[in-house]
Amino acid sequence: MFSRCILAIFCFISFHAFSDTRLLLRGSILSADNAGTFQKNGASHQRFENNAVALSQAALAYNKVLSDDWQFHAVANGYSDGEQKLGVSQLYTQYRPLTPSTIKPEVKLGFFYPAISAENTDMGWLSPHFLSNSAINSWFGEELRTFGVEASLRQNGRQVRRDWSWKVVGSLFKGNDTTGTVLSWRGFALHDRQSLNNDRVKFTPIPGVVSEEGIGAWAWTDPFREIDTKIGYYAGVHLAHKRRSELRYYYYDNRANPLIFDPDRIYAWRTRFHALTLRHMRNRNVTFFGQALIGDTLMGENIVNNDFYAAYIAATYTHEAHQLSTRLDWYQVIDNDNTINDPNNSRGEAITVNYTYAMSSKIALSAEWQVNRGRQENLRFLNAASVSSEAFHENLLQLAVTYRID
């Protein structure tokens, strides 16, 4: 039903002038490990498994100018993997009035990402540098989306003949009550599968989590489910020096009541985090960027109580049509509760190297190699035939063709 609505919306808008529609299709040939992907309740942290040919991205971004001050934005995605194959990853209206003041307001209303990421700046929240996202932004893509209102004030330094620009952001939202679930029960992962509006993220069923003797939870989460009706918030500040360097700090708190669960026995998870983002353009060829994340999540009366930390640093070198990027990721989840048979400790690191050649404005070829290794305590409960210990070591090689229609 929802898919039909999306289709109807795009048919409707295609007849209207003054709109902007972009399409991105990405086909990948990939060689992943044999372990089953978390998307099929497997123990691997990878999006795909074995050797595969996949339509890894199909994104349609639509922007319509509604009036002088209002715009409408939507991103529809199609996937061959995961639970929801077709849906929207963003849908919001944006109020950006023309004002003579140098301090300018903006309001967003709808379903969208907080503007935390330094790497997901391409259309449809994709990365222009990598095929797979960092651990932090893979998690954001899976479990972080807010349905609410965001208001901001900004001042561009160039307009007032200063080197510094700033923006302050605040948001109230609902529908992000289960955030933290996959971090706790699967741990961080690195991939580019964004959850869609009504999506479900599966993970491997840890006996102590899914059994009735244990927590009795499902081996999946609905990341955008509203459970306790409480309103969450986030606040952020951006500070930029010219167009060379930018810092962003966000604090997020979904203010969920961790004692409340819905008729499906899905708990609200109280999740809070600080996120710091840096980006620096060394020169026209070289850009450095990175993010750090510190947070915690609580479910039930100390049933699950975890701290989580993650960071990455990345560099990208661009020369004409060639782009070489590399990224180092670190991540950790620390279990603070005493729930027996649900140890959530995990940690790991990953290296990702990407080479992209832009054949034209429409077609790009990419090759990406990634090694992700670490330890995850709850893997010891799984069948030793498929996973022998708490350690994991995952390799992924992808060759991708990206086709754009602007």
Place this chain on the structure above:
Amino acid sequence: MNELMCGSCFFTPNICWFNRVAQNFNKRAVLAFIVMLAPFNALADNVTASITLLDAEQSPVKDGVVIFTPLFDLPSTETKNSEAESTPKTAIMNQINKQFAPHVLVVQKNTEVTFPNADNVFHHVYSFSPTKQFELKLYKEFTAEPLFFEQAGIVDIGCNIHDWMLGYIVIADSPYFVKTADDGNAGISLPAGKYSVEFWHPNAPNEKPFIESEVELTSDKSFTLTLTKVIASDDDFDDGFGDY
């Protein structure tokens, strides 16, 4: 070669005839013709004013605008030329790679400025400057109806989608104006006489680098203007963070 000739025509009254000649004669004939015309140019009593603009660290500064306003009656040929140009002149303020191109556009008043959008993204161009207020929705690869700038002054233009986009249109009363190039230099041929001079730069709008506000141009003259501040290039553009 023809392009060169057309360029020289800009300062030469007999423009149409000259161009016809250029199209019909071979290069050698045209060169000979230029030599023949040289004495007539001398009769017009034009002089060349050369400008070199430096900042406080002696680095060349681009986009400095100098307007020469004649304090005398223009020669009849010049007046005639001005009258012939009473139909609106045209200029272009493009949008390329989320930047206004040029960053500073200098036009004489009563000029029509066209705003093409060479980008494949939407730009919402606006001005709240008292000299000219407007807003233009420039969809990708779209050119709006030109705007007529009938009042002298400075118009700051911005884009409501891309805050970093900022440009300026300087509208001069006088037909004699220059803008310094990347190397800080600019030159103009103009009738000999006394002029008032005005200077403007987007990052040094209040600077007055001319010692006198009036200059007497009786022969070719060079001006080296030095600003009291350092003008750092603000062209750096990293769109890695997207539009916000």
